[in-house]
Amino acid sequence: MAPTPEETFGFDPAHGYDLGSLLAVPAPAAPADFDDFWRDRYERARAVHVAPATGACTAAPGGTKAYEVTYTSLGGLRIGGWLTLPADGEVRQGCVVTHGYGGREGPDPTLVPPNTAAIWPCLRGLGARSLHPGLPSDAASHVLHGIAARGSYVHGGCAADVWCAATALLELVPAAGRRLTYVGASFGGGIGALALPWDDRFAAAALTVPSFGNHPLRMTLPCTGSGESVRRHHATHPEIVSVLAYFDAATAATRITAPTHVAPALLDPAVPPPGQFAVHNALRGPRELHVLTAGHIEPADPAEEAALRASQRRFLTAV
Template sequence: MKINRLSRSTGVSHHPFPFDPAYGLDLDGLLRVGAPDNAPEDFAEFWQGLYRRALATPVEPRLGARTGATADGLDVFEVSFTSLDGVRIGGWVVAPADGAVERGFVVGHGYGGRDAPDPRLPAPRAAGIYFVARGLPTKTLLPGVPSEAAGHVLHGVESRDASIIGGCVADIWCAATALTELFPGAARRLDYSGVSFGGGTGALALPWDERFTAAHLVVPTFGNHPLRVTLECVGSGAAVRERYLQDPRVLEVLAYFDAATAARHVRIPVQAVPALFDPSVPPPGQFAVVNSLAGPVDARVATAGHFMDYPEFEQEMRGLDRAMREFFAE
């Protein structure tokens, strides 16, 4: 694994949290965190079966209204498609106005969902699909499914077959199918990019789908659940931890949705961006995912995730953007 620091920051000096979002670990300590030892014996079988179901789903993609254009010649359209179990997924597509599509990007999002696409793509002559995972704002709200992170992450957690996380991973696969049906040239090279929630679901999705060539995962969540539930945090992780403290048996289901376990099966090149400090996604869980990736890894270590109040933030984001573009240009 190739490791680079995005900056030479000495770390976050001030924060408002009643706990240590660095969890007492430096980079050397974080690089020793791995996937949990007790993965379900049928982990791969479960995910391969879910993937086959998703791949057999008629996605019926529909382009909606053209909502804008960018200075570099990209058109933006609303899009919808059908995912696993008949759930209609909303989002946006960004594509060259001249129709010259030679590659594609499936772009995940954080636990806040998304209300607009990022009109930039990390490579030229590409089309990108900015889908919104089931149950999340603004495009794929569902009756009976909590749209806030704390409720969403626990929806269906009583069973591996009912957990909404499995459906959200299937949304990635169906988004890939929708994009390549709308723009066949996108299938020539299909890549994935996801941050936080999208980083964790991406790690869960990538091992089973040979259509993806490379991936970019930023502060990925869902890594090493047995460790993660012992760490105080905010956001969706806090809800999972509280549920575990009430009923430790929930780990039996969470084991099927462990991004670090899945990372052991990811063999494509990945540019990973774990953080040393993160109040929402504890860094030990992030590094568990990154350290477990089985293929070539370009790790770009950030000072902090889900936290912007430190001097080097803007510098690191510019460096990350450059690194991502260089990675996807290879």
């Protein structure tokens, strides 16, 4: 007999929630100066001279062209990643595509609609292209980097990397500005929720199993992902709640007005489902819910993965 999820992970990866209770999970209240904090960070990121540069062209899945790309982000950090362009050169829209806490080794153009010019940054300290001295590259350490103060917490820098990636893409491929979108999963889904409210260049977004939603609740739920590091750190440093309040993806989602597709999971050992649904529930703009059976469990269901990608591509094109 196959082991139960509780036997496999040592805890219930659904945390006792069913769909009805997940759809009722709220967002925490924002600190009084939440908007001011994020608008100031956004304005400083938009003032950065990103100076994008591309490398040699290589083939990528789906017949697209891929180029290594670098650009400068807030704090003077040089961020690496990839730029993909349609094989026929016809660009109808653009997309910033981020990644999970495992980083990224290359682009996957099947994630975005046809005729999309996409930039695939490795956010600061992560992936194959954005390792930096002084920034940890493993999720358990990265998620705690600078957490003692809101001005130094690494997730603020990661949000800036998203805004600067958008600027770099639009400088390299002006046609991408016809319709700029965002795609992010797990870590990238949570960072996207933090970044999207302040940047009206984005016309639509797709967030899959988004992390960092409802930190006060997350810190009560065991998991196998980066949240476990935060939960354990909080046990000896309870004062971090005042910092995390500024980096709550569900709180930020209450400010997102762009149409947003959210794919949370009913069961997920790495990112507690209540936090994922809190991001969806908090959205105040047009939204579409695509419920997944499970997240962060390998091997993934190929049919569910294909249906998700098709749903996201349709949404990013149609809304």
